[in-house]
Amino acid sequence: MEISNAHQEINITPELQARIDELLGHYPDDKKKSALLPVLHEVQDAHNNWLSIPLQDKVAEILGIKPIEVYEVVTFYTMYNQKPIGKFMFEFCRTSCCAVRGAESLMDYTCEKLGVAEGQTTADGMFTIVGVECLGACGYAPMLQLGDYYYEKLDRPKMDQLIEDCRAGKIDLHKLAIRE
Amino acid sequence: MARKILLEHANVPGIKTYEVYRQHGGYRSVEKALKSMTPDEVVEEVKTSGLRGRGGAGFPTGMKWSFIDKKSGKPRHLVCNADESEPGTFKDRFLMEYIPHLLIEGMITSSYALGCNLSYIYIRGEYMWVFRILETAIKEAYAAGWLGKNIMGTGWDLDLHVHCGAGAYICGEETALIESLEGKRGNPRIKPPFPAVSGLWANPTVVNNVESIAVVPWIVNNTGAEYAKIGIGRSTGTKLISASGHCKNPGVYEIELGLSVDEFMNSDEYLGGMMDDRPLKALIPGGSSVPILPANLIFKNAEGGDRLMSYESLSEGGFATGSMLGSGGFIVYNDTTCVVRNTWNFSRFYHHESCGQCSPCREGTGWMEKVLHRIENGHGREEDIELLWDIQRKIEGNTICPLGDAAAWPVAAAIRHFRDEFEYHVRFPEKIKNRDHFVNEPFEKVKHLVAKQAVI
Numbered sequence: 149m150e151i152s153n154a155h156q157e158i159n160i161t162p163e164l165q166a167r168i169d170e171l172l173g174h175y176p177d178d179k180k181k182s183a184l185l186p187v188l189h190e191v192q193d194a195h196n197n198w199l200s201i202p203l204q205d206k207v208a209e210i211l212g213i214k215p216i217e218v219y220e221v222v223t224f225y226t227m228y229n230q231k232p233i234g235k236f237m238f239e240f241c242r243t244s245c246c247a248v249r250g251a252e253s254l255m256d257y258t259c260e261k262l263g264v265a266e267g268q269t270t271a272d273g274m275f276t277i278v279g280v281e282c283l284g285a286c287g288y289a290p291m292l293q294l295g296d297y298y299y300e301k302l303d304r305p306k307m308d309q310l311i312e313d314c315r316a317g318k319i320d321l322h323k324l325a326i327r328e
Numbered sequence: 329m330a331r332k333i334l335l336e337h338a339n340v341p342g343i344k345t346y347e348v349y350r351q352h353g354g355y356r357s358v359e360k361a362l363k364s365m366t367p368d369e370v371v372e373e374v375k376t377s378g379l380r381g382r383g384g385a386g387f388p389t390g391m392k393w394s395f396i397d398k399k400s401g402k403p404r405h406l407v408c409n410a411d412e413s414e415p416g417t418f419k420d421r422f423l424m425e426y427i428p429h430l431l432i433e434g435m436i437t438s439s440y441a442l443g444c445n446l447s448y449i450y451i452r453g454e455y456m457w458v459f460r461i462l463e464t465a466i467k468e469a470y471a472a473g474w475l476g477k478n479i480m481g482t483g484w485d486l487d488l489h490v491h492c493g494a495g496a497y498i499c500g501e502e503t504a505l506i507e508s509l510e511g512k513r514g515n516p517r518i519k520p521p522f523p524a525v526s527g528l529w530a531n532p533t534v535v536n537n538v539e540s541i542a543v544v545p546w547i548v549n550n551t552g553a554e555y556a557k558i559g560i561g562r563s564t565g566t567k568l569i570s571a572s573g574h575c576k577n578p579g580v581y582e583i584e585l586g587l588s589v590d591e592f593m594n595s596d597e598y599l600g601g602m603m604d605d606r607p608l609k610a611l612i613p614g615g616s617s618v619p620i621l622p623a624n625l626i627f628k629n630a631e632g633g634d635r636l637m638s639y640e641s642l643s644e645g646g647f648a649t650g651s652m653l654g655s656g657g658f659i660v661y662n663d664t665t666c667v668v669r670n671t672w673n674f675s676r677f678y679h680h681e682s683c684g685q686c687s688p689c690r691e692g693t694g695w696m697e698k699v700l701h702r703i704e705n706g707h708g709r710e711e712d713i714e715l716l717w718d719i720q721r722k723i724e725g726n727t728i729c730p731l732g733d734a735a736a737w738p739v740a741a742a743i744r745h746f747r748d749e750f751e752y753h754v755r756f757p758e759k760i761k762n763r764d765h766f767v768n769e770p771f772e773k774v775k776h777l778v779a780k781q782a783v784i
Contacts, residue, residue, distance in 0.1 A: 176446070179529055185494050185512035192332070207595035224513040224683075227453045227493035232359060243415045244673045245659055254764070258580065262347040280678050281497070282415040282616075286657070287570060287578035296456035315352050 152231035156200035160210070164194045168210060181213050184221055188228055193322055197237070198229040226280070234269040234276035236314045236321075239293040242279040245286035250303075254290045255279060258307055274314070295321025331558060333546045333566045334539065337581045338426050344461065346468035348431040354473055357437045357545035362482050365548070370636060374544060376552030378564035383409055383500070383537030384655040385730075386639050390552075395524040396442055397532040404444045405533045408435060408541050409505055410451040413497040415616035415677060416485050416657025419568035420538035422580040424451070424458050427542075428465035432488065434541035436474055437548055439486050442534055447507035449538075450505050453494040461696060462490040497681035501729045502535040504683065505526075515683050516729035539568055560586030563638035567653070573660035574608075576600035589613070589635045589642075590627045592658075599660070606662040607772075610746075613642050614654020616674050617734035619741030620667070621651050647741065663770040667746040668753050669763065671739055672700035678735035689732040692723040696739055703750060706757030713750050717743055748778045 160168075167190050168183075175182040184207075192199050194328055199207075199222055207234040208215040222228045240246075255277065259265060262275050269276040283290045288300035299310060313319050333339075342348035348357075353455065361370050375390030394434035396404060398471035408431065412420040424431055431449065439447045451459050459538045463469065464490055471473045491509055493499045499508045506528050527533025547555050563585040572578045575593070577600045582590060592598045593608075602608055611626045612618060613739045629635050630649035643650045661670070697717050699712050720736035727733070743750060749771055753760050756777060762768065 168377075174491070176529075179510070181511035182491075182509060185453070185508065186492050188491060189456075189494065211511075213511075214424050220513055221511065225453070225496050227495035241675075244670050245416055247673055248573055248661065248665055250672070281680050282413060284412050284418045284421055284452065286416050286418050286572035286659070287580070288418075289572065289578075293454060298457075301542075 150325060152198075152200065154200065154232050156195060156198070156203055156232075158195070158203055158206055160191075160206070161194065164190060172211075176239040180211055181217065184211060184213070184218065185225070187211065188218075188222065192228060196232065196235075197321075199230050232269075232273075232288070235274050236294060236319065237276040237278060239278050239280045239283070241281070241293075243282035243286075245282075246289040246291065249289035251290040251327055254302060254304070254307060257304055258311075259310070262306075275311075294319065297321075331566060331584045334423060334430065334542055334568060335427075335580075343427055344427060344429075344465075346465070346472060349427070350472070353549075354429055355433050355436075355472075357433060357548040358440070358474055359480070361437050361440050361548050362484065367441045367443055370437065370548060373547055373552040374441070377547045377555035377564060378552075378559075379540060379543060379547065379555065379564070380639065381537055382539035382543075382567065382656070384414065384617070386653065389536060392536070393438075393442060393534060396534055397525045398443065400525075400532065403446065405528045405531055405591070406435065406439045406442050406444045406447040406541075407502075407505065407509065407533055407535045408447075408449040408530060408538055409500060409502065409535050410449050410455070410538045411493055411500040411505060412455075412538070412655075413452055413500050413681075414655045414657055416572055416612060416659040417570055417615050417655040418572075419570040419580050419656055421455055421458060422570070423538055423542055423568065424455075425461060428461050428647055429469070430542045430545065431462070432465055432469050432474075434544045435488055436469075436479075436486060437718055438536070438541055438544050439488070440484065441544075442538075445485050447489075447729065448509060448528075449488070449490045450499070450509055451490060451492055451686055452499070453492045456492065457494045459490055466490060467524055473578050478678045496683075497648055497677075498683045498729070498731060501731065504729065505535060506533065509548070513683070516731075517686050518558065518728055521742050529697045555748075558584055560636065560638050561640060563640060563653075566589070567637070567656055569656040569658050571599050571658040574603045574606065574662035574665070576603050577661040585636075585638045587637045588627075593627075593660070602660070602662055604662075606664065608660065609665055610661040610665045610667065612651070612657070612659040612661075612738075613637075614652045615657035616659070616677065617650040617730075617732050617737055618654040619647050619650070619737055620745065621741075622745040625649050647737070647742070651741075663772055664764075664767040666704070666760075666766045666771075667742050667749050668700065668704050670700075671742040672697065672704045674738045675700050675735065678731065682731060682735070686727040686732065688723045688726040689735065692719050692732070695719050696735070700739075703753045706753070708750075708754040708759055709759070710754055712754065713743060713747065744762070748775055752778045 205216045208218045291300040379389045380386040496514045499514040504514040508514045523533040629644040675697040678699045684690045720739040723732045724736040
């Protein structure tokens with residue numbers, strides 16, 4: 149993923165700071181760098197789901213480590229987005245087990261419906277479609293990840309419904325009730 | 329045969345909560361171990377049980393525990409590997425999502441056995457909702473006094489936290505996982521030193537799979553000898569199998585090791601046969617890294633004996649005619665599957681997931697992906713099949729961690745058992761233009777077009 153120079157408003161709210169402090173408490177005092185991955189998730193979630201270079205620098209400052217230590221982690225792990233993405237990012241699993249159960253044609257269908265190619269974002273900034281590697285939902289294919297949750301055993305009508313729900317503001321990426 | 333150890337209470341309403349879990353006998357193993365057993369006695373029970381690591385490698389868990397360095401006096405850590413990412417594998421997720429306290433109880437009892445005061449569960453970042461479930465369950469366990477200072481008045485302290493990754497298959501390799509837990513890129517370390525001597529923050533560390541840890545409470549409650557009675561031979565106990573692909577009932581099943589592959593595949597208690605009753609073409613029994621088996625080697629081994637769901641039986645015949653139990657990721661393929669396309673798919677996966685430290689893996693996985701892509705898309709050359717064989721052979725055994733082997737084996741097995749399909753792709757490019765070529769015309773119907781050649 150290329151690096152973006154797009155502007156990003158940085159806002160470490162008291163709630164976010166409290167959550168970061170909670171995570172830091174999980175590691176010994178002299179091993180705070182260990183909190184980097186969970187902290188990056190929280191910071192990204194609170195900043196429109198991407199991490200600009202200034203925001204990564206801010207994380208380095210919070211953890212008391214060098215910026216390069218943050219950059220090398222952000223560029224290694226696929227879940228950190230280095231450029232702005234759509235409000236709703238559909239991540240379709242396309243590895244074998246999903247592929248043989250229709251993942252590719254469902255992703256093609258969704259791309260066509262939204263008028264974008266894989267890896268692109270719709271012009272209105274609402275949707276991004278990405279093909280990703282195994283998400284560990286092999287028996288419930290085809291499926292996708294949206295925010296913190298999986299949407300499984302999908303077909304075209306369910307896909308249509310999900311898109312409608314996103315547009316209607318019914319989908320919260322991070323705060324769904326825990327499923328029973 | 330339907331003996332349940334891990335999933336015994338999976339269907340109890342509310343088992344996710346502390347109260348219900350406790351009402352069904354939860355945390356008894358902690359009481360028993362802390363009140364009436366020494367840590368070494370717990371280790372002995374696990375040794376006696378014959379439990380083998382459920383993440384894929386099958387190394388005896390009790391033996392792994394006995395390697396932990398107690399002499400140095402450094403703090404020790406237990407780290408649970410919940411970075412489940414091997415394609416075909418989704419069993420740990422089921423356990424953590426539906427019975428989170430079973431894993432937490434296992435972590436406490438196992439940490440006691442190993443003399444740890446600070447332990448972690450490392451879960452893949454994509455399982456974010458499960459991460460939250462575990463966070464909640466851990467808070468409940470603290471509130472109930474099973475975690476924290478002076479547990480049950482014994483003077484023993486334990487802190488347990490859940491830590492999330494961020495999308496990297498390689499972090500399922502134990503030393504990469506430790507690097508990641510230290511807030512770094514997931515680059516595997518050169519061994520030795522092994523984690524048992526120098527692991528997390530250079531302290532002695534044991535890394536175990538979710539399922540291995542979750543079975544410890546049962547072993548402590550019922551003794552290792554009882555556990556060893558379940559299963560067959562050196563494959564003791566039960567195993568979670570996650571089934572996917574073209575079977576009728578995909579999902580997570582707990583089986584007693586030694587069940588026949590035939591019964592698992594075809595009985596209504598388990599997979600119920602094939603989806604749409606199409607013919608079975610191939611099976612990957614233990615996650616994407618293990619060799620694929622053609623139809624004639626699935627229910628019977630090369631000698632005609634029954635193939636069983638056990639470490640030994642699935643590997644009978646070595647890689648020539650066998651495979652491995654691996655992680656229990658059981659992937660079923662019917663006659664519409666293109667083995668070339670599927671192998672390309674796996675190579676793309678391994679190329680994407682290679683950490684990049686070792687050249688044979690970093691470059692080799694990319695070469696295999698490219699060559700397979702061109703064969704699948706009708707641009708293959710006859711010599712590409714030999715080229716693929718050569719590349720995979722040069723990756724295997726030449727890398728720091730097993731990802732290289734894991735990338736090489738599927739390619740080797742596909743060529744070994746399905747060489748004629750590769751030849752068909754090379755010789756009849758016009759017939760494979762549509763990516764669903766075998767959906768429209770299964771290979772069985774066109775294979776007569778390919779003159780048989782000797783297998784390497």
